[in-house]
Amino acid sequence: MTMATNLFGEQLGQRYTRPSASLLKWVGNKYRMAEEIASYLPQRHGVFYDVFLGGGSVLATVAPKQGVGSDVFPPLVEIWNMLKSDPSRLKRWYADRHRRFVEASDRKQQYERVKAAYNARPNGADLLFLCRSCYAGIVRFRKSDGYMSTPIGPHNPIPAAAFAKRVDEWHSRLSHCDFVQADFADLMRQAKRGDVVYCDPPYTHTQSILYGAQTFELRRLLTAIEDCKRRGVYVLLSIDGTKKSGSTTCRLELPAGLFEREVRIEVGRSMLRRLQMTGETLEGELVSDRLLLTY
Numbered sequence: 001m002t003m004a005t006n007l008f009g010e011q012l013g014q015r016y017t018r019p020s021a022s023l024l025k026w027v028g029n030k031y032r033m034a035e036e037i038a039s040y041l042p043q044r045h046g047v048f049y050d051v052f053l054g055g056g057s058v059l060a061t062v063a064p065k066q067g068v069g070s071d072v073f074p075p076l077v078e079i080w081n082m083l084k085s086d087p088s089r090l091k092r093w094y095a096d097r098h099r100r101f102v103e104a105s106d107r108k109q110q111y112e113r114v115k116a117a118y119n120a121r122p123n124g125a126d127l128l129f130l131c132r133s134c135y136a137g138i139v140r141f142r143k144s145d146g147y148m149s150t151p152i153g154p155h156n157p158i159p160a161a162a163f164a165k166r167v168d169e170w171h172s173r174l175s176h177c178d179f180v181q182a183d184f185a186d187l188m189r190q191a192k193r194g195d196v197v198y199c200d201p202p203y204t205h206t207q208s209i210l211y212g213a214q215t216f217e218l219r220r221l222l223t224a225i226e227d228c229k230r231r232g233v234y235v236l237l238s239i240d241g242t243k244k245s246g247s248t249t250c251r252l253e254l255p256a257g258l259f260e261r262e263v264r265i266e267v268g269r270s271m272l273r274r275l276q277m278t279g280e281t282l283e284g285e286l287v288s289d290r291l292l293l294t295y
């Protein structure tokens with residue numbers, strides 16, 4: 001880790017390097033923005049919490065000396081716990097399913113078998129393969145009952161050896177982290193003065209359907225952030241930005257005085273829009289995210 005400087009040689013913050021590739025495909029994944037987000041961390045801090053862990057890009061980029069990754073979705077947390085406790089088994093989870101997939105005479109049927117197994121009993125092993133092989137990497141759940149509905153993607157899921165290399169890199173980056181299945185508020189209550197909490201909640205607009213039966217209330221999160229700030233815990237919040245086309249501006253009511261700074265993080269083309277707009281032009285669909293800081 002080195003210090004980043006601007007044109008005038010002023011120190012901006014620590015420079016972090018993201019992993020060479022992402023481990024999971026996850027909607028809303030911050031892989032491309034993780035280094036920029038991490039550069040806004042306070043230079044000295046205690047435990048780093050990523051309380052909407054998802055694909056874990058920011059946690060793995062920070063690679064904290066003491067960290068906690070948490071998410072409310074049990075099969076996802078099962079994957080992270082396996083990465084920590086038994087990386088060889090995680091590699092086997094993927095390799096076994098990948099082998100059956102490439103050897104199958106009908107790959108679509110084989111994919112549907114894994115999907116059916118997952119839907120009969122949601123579990124990390126099947127979810128891992130599904131997220132790497134489903135259409136556009138968008139694991140989509142039916143709101144009423146959490147049924148995973150995404151069809152197979154047209155791409156070849158990465159070879160088992162390539163996945164195994166990623167497991168090694170991510171295992172070592174996250175070796176000082178614990179993984180917990182919990183609501184964000186439970187973890188935020190545990191944070192102490194000097195700790196940092198990074199929040200990347202489901203997007204208020206586009207992602208409302210994608211995390212299944214989970215309902216998410218921004219108000220509850222803002223209350224938890226207020227409590228953290230009062231206790232001297234630093235909070236960073238990623239939130240939907242503005243569509244540059246200007247057709248939709250995602251506006252949120254934020255309590256006055258809660259955030260000290262706001263920065264814009266360039267996101268590139270929105271994956272969700274790409275999916276919805278198949279065959280249509282993507283011009284004007286560049287989006288940027290907002291990062292709000294309580295310090």
Ligand SMILES: C[S@@+](CC[C@H](N)C(=O)[O-])C[C@H]1O[C@@H](n2cnc3c(N)ncnc32)[C@H](O)[C@@H]1O
Pocket residue numbers: 026027028029030031051052053054055056057058070071072073182183184185200201202203211214215216
């Ligand atoms: C936008 S994604 C996080 C993406 C992540 N930063 C990454 O880089 O992949 C939001 C995550 O929040 C989780 N989530 C939804 N409601 C939650 C809650 N109440 N508490 C904790 N996690 C929640 C979802 O399961 C999902 O994985």
